Amino acid sequence: MATNTTTTTTTTTTTTNRTCAPTDNLCIVVTYQQAVIIIPVFLLLGSVITIATMLVLVYLHRKRVRRAANAAPARFGRSRHRRTRHLQGIDAPPGIDPLEHEEVPMAVHKRATGVAVPRVTTEGRLGSFGQVAALPRTLSMATDESVVLYRARVDHKDVVLRVLKDSAAREERRRFLGFASFVSGLGPHPFLPAVLGSVTTPPSTAVMVVEELRHGDLLGFLWRCRRTDASPYQMTEKRLFAMATQVSSALEYLHSRQCVHSNVGARSVLVGGDLTAKLWGLGAAYRRQSRAANAADATELKKWQAPEVLAGRDFSPSSDVWSFGLLLYEMITLGEPPFAQLRSTDLLQHLQRGNYLRRPPGCSNKLFAVMSSCCQGSPRRRIAAATLAEELRAGEMTADGRTLVRAAGPLDTEKYLREAGYGEAYNYAAL
Known part of the structure; x- marks a missing residue:
């Protein structure tokens, strides 16, 4: 019985081989088109579809990232408000001194974090910080009438706020921003007070945040x-x-x-x-x-x-x-x-x-x-x-x-x- 099956298979193969002459290319292509054409075409089509899908996913991901970045300040403010009613505005992670400024080039720290300060009057602006209290003037404090000093809490740190008055003239604003840029350009040092942030919101809001040293001058x-x-x-x-x-x-x-x-x-x-x-x-x-x-x-x-x-x-x-x-x-x-x-x-x-x-x-x-x-x-x-x-x-x-x-x-x-x-x-x- 096995001998008969082998004989039949051999006969069929021989018959198929005999249907196409060795030089008849068309006959050979037609006979083997599934192995030679159809399968490679499907493989190529599958690769094209996979690459196109990946490109679409990358595009959608980048679009979501851009939307998230634009919405980050608002979400940041809301999330900070849920944790505590005070610590809005400036949030400096440990080890980072964000010298963030819209108009002044802060070249000291490149890993600056975002800073959001409400665009309101001087009094309302102080609501962005916790435990705000006026800082009494002493003999060793600046007598610049365009700047108001406050003691406050930001991110569990005691700070001094140098707040530019809304009534400040253009030249006074220029000096305020220039001083912030000057100090930032000096860079950090363990025995220079740390500048934790410098924030501006057009047209007039400007706040400089400096670490407070408890015993003063x-x-x-x-x-x-x-x-x-x-x-x-x-x-x-x-x-x-x-x-x-x-x-x-x-x-x-x-x-x-x-x-x-x-x-x-x-x-x-x-x-x-x-x-x-x-x-x-x-x-x-x-x-x-x-x-x-x-x-x-x-x-x-x-x-x-x-x-x-x-x-x-x-x-x-x-x-x-x-x-x-x-x-x-x-x-x-x-x-x-x-x-x-x-x-x-x-x-x-x-x-x-x-x-x-x-x-x-x-x-x-x-x-x-x-x-x-x-x-x-x-x-x-x-x-x-x-x-x-x-x-x-x-x-x-x-x-x-x-x-x-x-x-x-x-x-x-x-x-x-x-x-x-x-x-x-x-x-x-x-x-």
């Missing part, structure tokens, strides 16, 4: 150290060296960025809750840069200016170092002004006669040596900012960390204003 902190021995208002020589080291590190960084501070003093240093000292008061540096000034700014306190600046020369890194020496004087005296018995108009002549800073009571040899190296009459003889930081670190290692710094007497505010020269010049500083 160093001058006020030193005055509080006079009144109480309670922690944290306990200034020792060791703490003095530590805080001065931090400020000198910030000053060295600014000089590396080709920025001369030109307003170094206790009024321009902010103190955090952990007693970290951060250098601020950059308004003078911005004003000088924007005006390309070649002489001392008449609005700044002259008691802290180097002799060459008082004589009409431009500010320089070495003039910052001179002012830093006077900052050390303020710290060891708990906030007394330098050259208290002189008028600002008599200071230059006094210095030109070779009379320099006197050693304060209770000042150690090491600290006075650093102060003297800063306050040399010749700029070339003054210590460099980089070397200054090293000297301060070395001084901190051996400084007294137990004995409290004491003031010579109680503070008389009116006397301070007179001796510091507030009646002869106008002060701009921290914020």
